[in-house]
Amino acid sequence: MKEETNPPLHWENEPAVSVIIPSFNEERQIRACLRSLLHQQTRWPYEIIVVDSSTDATPRIIAEEFPSVRLIHQDGRLSPAQARNRGLQSARAPFIAFLDADCVADPGWIEAIVSAHRESHPAIGGSISLAAPSTIPGALLFVIEFSEFVPRSRPREVRWLPSCNLSLKRDAIPTDGAFPEEMEASEDIVFSRRLMKRTGRPLWFDPRVRIAHTNLNTWSDVHRRLDHLGYWSARSRQSGLVPGAVLIRFPLLIPLLIPYRFSMILWRLLRGRGQKKLLLLALIGFPLLLYGLTCWSLGFWRGARAARHGAHER
Numbered sequence: 001m002k003e004e005t006n007p008p009l010h011w012e013n014e015p016a017v018s019v020i021i022p023s024f025n026e027e028r029q030i031r032a033c034l035r036s037l038l039h040q041q042t043r044w045p046y047e048i049i050v051v052d053s054s055t056d057a058t059p060r061i062i063a064e065e066f067p068s069v070r071l072i073h074q075d076g077r078l079s080p081a082q083a084r085n086r087g088l089q090s091a092r093a094p095f096i097a098f099l100d101a102d103c104v105a106d107p108g109w110i111e112a113i114v115s116a117h118r119e120s121h122p123a124i125g126g127s128i129s130l131a132a133p134s135t136i137p138g139a140l141l142f143v144i145e146f147s148e149f150v151p152r153s154r155p156r157e158v159r160w161l162p163s164c165n166l167s168l169k170r171d172a173i174p175t176d177g178a179f180p181e182e183m184e185a186s187e188d189i190v191f192s193r194r195l196m197k198r199t200g201r202p203l204w205f206d207p208r209v210r211i212a213h214t215n216l217n218t219w220s221d222v223h224r225r226l227d228h229l230g231y232w233s234a235r236s237r238q239s240g241l242v243p244g245a246v247l248i249r250f251p252l253l254i255p256l257l258i259p260y261r262f263s264m265i266l267w268r269l270l271r272g273r274g275q276k277k278l279l280l281l282a283l284i285g286f287p288l289l290l291y292g293l294t295c296w297s298l299g300f301w302r303g304a305r306a307a308r309h310g311a312h313e314r
Contacts, residue, residue, distance in 0.1 A: 017046040017110055017167075018091035019099055022083030026101035027057045029214055033101050034066050042110040049090055050101075051083040058101075081179035081187040084163065088178055093170070099211065100164040104131060106210035113167045116206045122172035122199040123192070125161030126209025127151040130278070137222040138215035139281055140292050144226065144261070147268045150275055151210060157202040159243075163188035165211045174198040180239070185232035193241035223295050230299025231306075238307050248304045257300065258293045265289070 019037060023030060030050075037048050049070045052059050059073045072086060084098060097113055099105060106112070109126075116124045128149045130142045149162060163179070166188065174194040179187045192203055216222050237245045247253055269279040282289055 014045070015047040015093040016044040017095045017097055017113060018087075018093035019046060019048045019097045019110075020084055020087030020091060021048070021050045021099050021101050022078070022080045022087070023050050023052040023054060023058055023101040024077060024083075025054045025056045025058060027054070027061060029102045030058050030061055031065070032104050032214075033099065034062070034069060036104040036107075036109075037099070038066070038068070039107060040105070040110045041107045042114070044110060044114050046110055047092065049087045051078065051087045053078040053083065079181060079184050079187075080163070081181045081183055084179050085181060088173065091170075095167060096170055096173075097167040098163050098165070100213070102214045103128075103164050104212045104214075106212075109209060109211065112206070112209045116204070116209060117167065117169060119204070120201065121204035122201055123161060123166065123168035123195050124204045124206050124209065125149065125158065125167075126165045126205070126211060127153065127207040128162065128165055129210065129212045131212040131214040134215060135217040136281070136285065136288070137219045138217045139278070140285060140288055141222045141225060142213065142215050143265055143269070143278055143282055143289065144292050144296065145215075145229065146213065147265045147278075149205065150268070150272045150278065151207055152275070153205070153207050153268075153272045155207060156205050158205045159203070160189045160192035161203050161205070163191070164213060165209065167209070168195065172199050183232055183235065185229055186236040187232075189233070189236050189242055190239045193239070197241065222292065226292055226295040227299035227302075230296035230301075231303035233296075234300045234303025235307055237304075247300070248307050251301060251304050251308075254297055254301050254304065257297050258290065261293050261296075262286075262290060 047070060050062055051072045053074050053076060059071060062069055062071045095117055128146045129151050130139060172195060180190050216225055236242045237248050266282060269275045269282060
């Protein structure tokens with residue numbers, strides 16, 4: 001694969017990688033996330049930036065227990081897109097990495113990011129595993145949301161990258177904006193398409209860049225999350241960058257998303273190595289998986305209706 005000239009990896013007293021973490025009321029998860037970053041096995045200097053708008057103890061925990069972390073706290077809730085853009089404004093490194101506060105990075109995460117960016121891809125996403133322990137609702141949510149990026153999948157070009165494990169070269173950031181701040185979810189899909197339009201190059205999935213994701217654990221929380229994801233997935237089609245705008249114009253096609261997504265999930269788990277437990281869960285719990293996909297599709301239908309009427313219903 002052809003290599004390109006990369007920006008210098010570090011200067012004196014300057015980081016090679018800026019890690020940006022959006023945070024809202026993550027007092028239960030933030031310690032594990034930051035500890036995983038502070039114990040990285042890497043030769044490259046890096047900085048950690050948390051952009052927080054919490055009303056719980058999260059900012060106090062960061063300030064008192066993690067003094068080396070750069071905390072940017074703002075009153076008034078920020079969306080994940082707004083928080084990531086605020087972090088981009090403060091980042092100093094030639095490589096930018098995004099991690100969510102409910103995720104734990106593998107000890108070699110930073111090293112794998114720098115290594116992966118020696119290739120020509122402007123942005124790289126990594127593998128996502130389900131953090132233990134997890135409930136059945138949490139595991140099913142994980143399968144629906146992240147089956148495309150499970151560990152031990154093959155490296156490949158992809159259509160989009162989830163922002164919970166995303167890194168890019170600073171000069172690849174689109175000049176017409178970074179994450180779309182009007183969106184509360186699926187902003188990473190639009191951002192991914194902007195990156196491809198800006199650079200003219202595909203995005204890349206590298207399973208060596210590993211994190212573990214902590215999911216919601218109750219049926220009510222999972223139901224709300226899937227409805228929320230479906231709604232904003234539909235709204236992302238308004239950008240003109242994301243395929244599937246036909247579903248907005250012809251909403252009677254939306255129910256077809258349920259069998260389509262179900263079959264794609266099974267195919268990904270069958271193709272991925274070492275996914276027997278998740279595959280078994282999907283097969284045994286297929287009525288629950290179909291229920292989850294129905295929740296997502298109903299949210300998509302609401303989002304499509306709002307998009308057609310130019311509304312902002314929630």
